[in-house]
Amino acid sequence: MASNLKKKAGKREVIIKEAAFLFKEKGYGSASMRDLAERVGVEAASIYSHIKSKDEILEEICFRIAGEYVSHISKIENEKSSYTDKVKAIINLHIRLMVEDAASVAVTNNDWKSLSEPKLSIFKTLRKGYEARFARLIEEGIAKKEFAPMNVSVAMFTILSSIRWVELWYNPERSITEKELEKDITNLLLKGLKK
Amino acid sequence: MASNLKKKAGKREVIIKEAAFLFKEKGYGSASMRDLAERVGVEAASIYSHIKSKDEILEEICFRIAGEYVSHISKIENEKSSYTDKVKAIINLHIRLMVEDAASVAVTNNDWKSLSEPKLSIFKTLRKGYEARFARLIEEGIAKKEFAPMNVSVAMFTILSSIRWVELWYNPERSITEKELEKDITNLLLKGLKK
DNA sequence: CCTACCGATCGGTAGG
DNA sequence: CCTACCGATCGGTAGG
Missing domain, CATH: 1.10.10.60 (Homeodomain-like)
Structure with a gap:
């Protein structure tokens, strides 16, 4: 029973x-x-x-992932740490979610446009809110001279999308561990390709 | 007539x-x-x-974009320039194609999985070939000490996917020009976020 | 959770 | 390039 x-x-x-x-x-x-x-x-x-419907499944997938991001960024904002560490924490969050539930993250990234109203608008609002909060951390980091001056939107979107490839490439059989992956991506984004 | x-x-x-x-x-x-x-x-x-079919349209879109990438990378490989400039040229190529034909690039990125055989396999092979050539440029750049040592695949995929967001954000009415966009993205990827 | 089935819509063709 | 239409498949429901 x-x-x-x-x-x-x-x-x-x-x-x-x-x-x-x-x-x-x-x-x-x-x-x-x-x-x-x-x-x-x-x-x-x-x-x-x-x-109830095919639609409902997509909603469930997209809003669970969106919820993960939103709930974690509050914690990151409130931490007493440098902006460098806050950005590192966000990169870490995205990599971790991607590795833990690659399918759901991929679907959210690729198919959120198929959400129907009013969920589509709600999703867009959630995403914009998340992006605005991430952008503010970068902005403050620049103001505090931790980061080089640059267009904040460009920096934010570049960082966010740079992690999307992990979905296509990473699998647990790779010789690289999640920790190494995270270190390499973070280093590249913070310090750049150049020696 | x-x-x-x-x-x-x-x-x-x-x-x-x-x-x-x-x-x-x-x-x-x-x-x-x-x-x-x-x-x-x-x-x-x-x-x-x-x-002939819906399928044929998708093929046409994906293979045109793939062809653009493949034909340009040969030129970049043969240029007598630093590896830094070669990588810059690739970043420039991706941004330019994205700005010139955002819809086709977006479709290629999002829907290539819907290609049917044998086109799907051919597309995958083309893409792998392109990635291998880009990876080799990074590898040689590291060997020549132009770039910091790092996992070559991680660097390549991070750079390639970091440009994808442009599709969602950029439009000609933005106050930022294509040149500025390109400069900011290139700087971030080459020098990093940190000051 | 299944059988049986619905109306709608799909990609695509025939014929002009 | 249109009208007329095809068989297949779609998301979903009724009833048990």
Whole structure:
């Protein structure tokens, strides 16, 4: 009985997790609910006992990831540390999420445009808020002479998107560890390519 | 007569151009040929006088962009310049293509996975070849002590993907010019955020 | 969770 | 380039 309940509660998670893999592989628009059902191991109609719509799955994936970012940046802002360390913490956050749940991060990055209203607008607002807070940390870092003077938006977006490739390249069988990956990316972004 | 012929030759281009905008906006899988026909201003069936299939349009977009990259890197390799300047030239190439044809670059980045075989494999091979050549330039730059020692793949992918955000942010109405954008991104990647 | 099925929409073709 | 239409597949529902 208890195991039955647990199985049922877990099924929704299984569906969302498999959906993340599927959407990452094929793209949201090209993935069908029948594809998803096959991966989960049930008939297509059965999926709908656990979720309301294909849309809802995308929402769940995108807002979970967005929530992760937003909740962590508050902590980083409040830490008593240098701006260099705050930016390092943000880079670290993005790499960690990417390594821990590459599929969901990839889907959020690639398919958030397929969100339907009003969720699309809410997502955009969340993202803009996050970006504004990150931009402010860079701005303050420049003001405190920790960072070189430069266009704040350019710096922020360059850092944010520079981590996206990890999705395509990194897998646990690589000879490089997450720690090394993080160190190399952070060094490159903070100190540059040049010797 | 001559104008009729020209009109016909141009129509295929119009279709591919509109498709790039459409695919960028909605994603390849979520965009329909009826959407595309409406943008072009004809009935859905009429599209097929100019192209064979939806697939073919995606192929055309992805391989044109891939071709741009591949043809330019040969020139860069053969230039008698420092490795720093070669890397700068590659960054410049990516920014220029992104600014000139943001839609096609975005579609290539986001939807190449929807290519069907054998084009998918060919595309992957092209991309791997390009990456290998870029990686070698970084490797040689490190050997010549122009660049700091680091994992070559990490450096290459970080640089390549760091330019992707331009698609989402840049538009000609921004107060920043393409030249300034390029200078800021190049500086950040070569010298780093830190003062 | 399944069988059976719906209306809508898809990519694409025939024929003019 | 259009009208008319095809078979396949889509997301989703009814009923058990």
